[in-house]
Amino acid sequence: xxxxxxxxxxxKRAREIFEERYDAHLRRTDxxxxxxxxxxxxxxxxxxxxxxxxxxxxxxxxxxxxxxVAVVLGALISAMPVTLAFVRPGWVGTRMVIAxxxxxxxxxxxxxxxxxxxxxFHVFGSLAFLAFYRDWRVYVPATVVVxxxxxxxxxxxxxxxxxxxxxxxxxxxxxxFWVVFEDVFLILSCIQSVREMRQNAxxxxxxxxxxxxxxxxxxxxxxxxxxLPREIRVxxxxxxxxxxxxxxxxxxxxxxxxxxxxxFIGIGDxxxxxxxxxxxxxQAQSTIEALVRGRxxxxxxxxxxxANRVVFGSSRGRLGAHEHMTISxxxxxxxxxxxxxxxxxEALVWRAATGRCERLWVGGTWLGMVEDITSETVEKxxxxxxxxxxxxxxxGLTEAANGAGEQLGLDRLSAAVEKVARAPVEEVCDYLVALxxxxxxxxxxxxxxxxxxxxVGLARQAAA
Amino acid sequence: MLDLAAPAARVGHGExxxxxxxxxxxxxxxxxxxxxxxxxxxxxxxxxxxxRWPADSTIERDPERPTLLMLVHPKCPCSRASLAELARxxxxxAGRAKAIALFVRPEGVPSGWEQSDTWQSASRIPGVVxxxxxxxxxxxxxxxxxxxxxxxxxxxxxxxxxxxxxGARGHEGDNSGLRRIVSLIRDGHADADRSPTFGCELxxxxxxxxxxxxxxxxxxxx
Numbered sequence: 001x002x003x004x005x006x007x008x009x010x011x012k013r014a015r016e017i018f019e020e021r022y023d024a025h026l027r028r029t030d031x032x033x034x035x036x037x038x039x040x041x042x043x044x045x046x047x048x049x050x051x052x053x054x055x056x057x058x059x060x061x062x063x064x065x066x067x068x069v070a071v072v073l074g075a076l077i078s079a080m081p082v083t084l085a086f087v088r089p090g091w092v093g094t095r096m097v098i099a100x101x102x103x104x105x106x107x108x109x110x111x112x113x114x115x116x117x118x119x120x121f122h123v124f125g126s127l128a129f130l131a132f133y134r135d136w137r138v139y140v141p142a143t144v145v146v147x148x149x150x151x152x153x154x155x156x157x158x159x160x161x162x163x164x165x166x167x168x169x170x171x172x173x174x175x176x177f178w179v180v181f182e183d184v185f186l187i188l189s190c191i192q193s194v195r196e197m198r199q200n201a202x203x204x205x206x207x208x209x210x211x212x213x214x215x216x217x218x219x220x221x222x223x224x225x226x227x228l229p230r231e232i233r234v235x236x237x238x239x240x241x242x243x244x245x246x247x248x249x250x251x252x253x254x255x256x257x258x259x260x261x262x263x264f265i266g267i268g269d270x271x272x273x274x275x276x277x278x279x280x281x282x283q284a285q286s287t288i289e290a291l292v293r294g295r296x297x298x299x300x301x302x303x304x305x306x307a308n309r310v311v312f313g314s315s316r317g318r319l320g321a322h323e324h325m326t327i328s329x330x331x332x333x334x335x336x337x338x339x340x341x342x343x344x345x346e347a348l349v350w351r352a353a354t355g356r357c358e359r360l361w362v363g364g365t366w367l368g369m370v371e372d373i374t375s376e377t378v379e380k381x382x383x384x385x386x387x388x389x390x391x392x393x394x395x396g397l398t399e400a401a402n403g404a405g406e407q408l409g410l411d412r413l414s415a416a417v418e419k420v421a422r423a424p425v426e427e428v429c430d431y432l433v434a435l436x437x438x439x440x441x442x443x444x445x446x447x448x449x450x451x452x453x454x455x456v457g458l459a460r461q462a463a464a
Numbered sequence: 465m466l467d468l469a470a471p472a473a474r475v476g477h478g479e480x481x482x483x484x485x486x487x488x489x490x491x492x493x494x495x496x497x498x499x500x501x502x503x504x505x506x507x508x509x510x511x512x513x514x515x516r517w518p519a520d521s522t523i524e525r526d527p528e529r530p531t532l533l534m535l536v537h538p539k540c541p542c543s544r545a546s547l548a549e550l551a552r553x554x555x556x557x558a559g560r561a562k563a564i565a566l567f568v569r570p571e572g573v574p575s576g577w578e579q580s581d582t583w584q585s586a587s588r589i590p591g592v593v594x595x596x597x598x599x600x601x602x603x604x605x606x607x608x609x610x611x612x613x614x615x616x617x618x619x620x621x622x623x624x625x626x627x628x629x630x631g632a633r634g635h636e637g638d639n640s641g642l643r644r645i646v647s648l649i650r651d652g653h654a655d656a657d658r659s660p661t662f663g664c665e666l667x668x669x670x671x672x673x674x675x676x677x678x679x680x681x682x683x684x685x686x
Contacts, residue, residue, distance in 0.1 A: 058668025
């Protein structure tokens with residue numbers, strides 16, 4: 001449905017561009033022919049004045065009729081097309097009149113030049129000029145004028161067009177053939193030109209849409225980035241997080257919201273990525289933050305089940321969308337107690353005492369899938385000792401695949417955490433992201449998010 | 465297909481009046497073209513020429529081959545077409561006739577008045593003798609009234625053809641007069657012995673010379 005709407009809108013824009021350009025082209029061509037009409041008028045007067053200024057009777061003379069013809073009839077022929085070209089440019093009637101006038105100019109110039117064979121080339125030149133319009137219909141009146149001229153000449157003055165007094169009946173067809181011969185190619189040229197104009201318009205419309213979409217995606221990306229927590233300072237902890245979207249707008253989610261004596265840490269992943277996934281992520285983020293701020297003492301399970309109702313209601317109920325997301329919500333207490341709910345990835349808990357990672361899985365269901373997830377949502381509690389790490393991540397990290405299709409996996413991730421766990425949390429975060437990126441050979445097919453939390457304890461932190 | 469109604473729709477109303485104006489314009493243009501045709505196709509009726517070569521003519525007739533005489537007004541722009549046709553005629557007949565272009569010089573004009581650009585054009589036609597007709601003596605003698613008027617006399621001095629060798633006033637191109645003369649010179653016969661003449665009048669007296677006639681009247685003489 002979205003694609004169909006986009007195509008329709010793009011097609012409409014392509015038509016708009018074509019019509020706008022074609023109209024401008026027609027107006028330009030009308031003006032061009034207006035100047036040509038005036039030029040031909042001037043040329044006709046010049047020809048008449050130079051070649052036949054006077055008609056003579058003995059030793060007396062008067063102005064030659066050719067001069068009057070050039071001035072008066074020339075003005076008459078040019079008046080209407082020139083007026084229309086400036087008063088009603090682009091109108092179909094304007095170019096039809098211009099086509100007629102152009103062919104009449106051929107006839108007049110042939111008269112004024114004394115029937116010189118060279119002047120007859122003006123007929124074919126004029127037909128070629130009319131192709132400037134890229135409108136095959138102008139050849140209809142132009143050809144009718146030529147045909148009418150030939151027909152009348154055949155009836156009343158055959159030698160002026162055929163060179164002989166009694167031409168064969170097929171002579172008309174022979175002359176018509178050459179005009180139609182040129183017409184056919186020029187008409188094909190017009191049709192082809194218009195087709196190319198349409199293609200160019202379609203390409204521009206597509207380009208405009210792509211550009212606009214990219215711009216909008218960039219705006220969405222900026223909004224999403226702006227909404228991420230910037231300085232994460234929670235008493236008793238050191239927290240670092242990093243999100244790398246696969247496209248401009250990611251479908252991953254993480255947030256840290258302060259609560260009484262601790263905080264809530266959320267991490268999730270909307271199915272898919274792109275604008276729609278990003279929108280759902282934003283909705284989940286704002287909903288959870290609002291719920292946590294409204295009820296800072298609530299359990300992660302309660303927050304999630306309430307958030308699910310909101311997300312489900314607006315996503316499925318109002319938007320008719322079918323997106324859903326995995327999510328884990330962790331309640332941290334500054335004494336090292338954690339409560340976790342939600343069915344996201346297994347969390348990693350690195351124990352400073354052993355230097356080893358433990359995996360922590362909490363069952364549940366997706367957010368936004370069904371209206372009520374109360375029965376499926378469970379909680380799990382655990383403690384962290386000082387210097388222990390909690391590592392939360394999205395599947396973009398563990399499912400990063402190398403050229404052979406082999407995923408990074410949880411084992412390699414655990415090993416990597418164990419390797420760098422004693423480093424500052426920012427470095428741990430960067431290391432894990434770099435590891436996944438390197439493993440995938442620089443390619444990134446999914447959004448990637450890591451949150452690393454080290455429990456340092458209030459006392460030690462205060463001392464430091 | 466093109467939606468060419470769109471630009472038209474943008475120009476607003478009043479189309480009906482424009483269509484009426486265009487129709488009136490078309491009628492005016494057709495009327496103008498018709499007047500032009502009428503002017504171009506209206507010949508000048510000549511006087512009757514002598515049926516035999518005038519004995520008192522100072523122009524020498526060729527006793528061995530037909531003699532063609534064209535009377536030309538030196539300033540007549542229409543006669544350029546007649547001379548162009550004469551050049552074509554000379555090419556077609558390849559010296560089988562003697563050709564003389566006689567440029568009239570009316571009484572009262574200075575000497576050299578007849579040395580116009582058409583004189584120069586005539587001089588460049590191979591085989592054509594160009595000479596002046598002082599005070600239009602020979603023009604009167606041959607009954608010529610209009611520039612481009614051409615006469616063809618046979619070897620026995622008998623008039624074979626008289627009239628123009630253009631199809632319209634100042635209009636180049638094949639025409640009946642040209643074909644008749646060529647036929648007479650080549651084959652000794654033609655379908656008619658005259659054709660209409662188009663051009664400036666040689667004399668300004670308005671009496672014996674230069675009377676306009678309807679083309680129809682002249683054509684009935686064919």
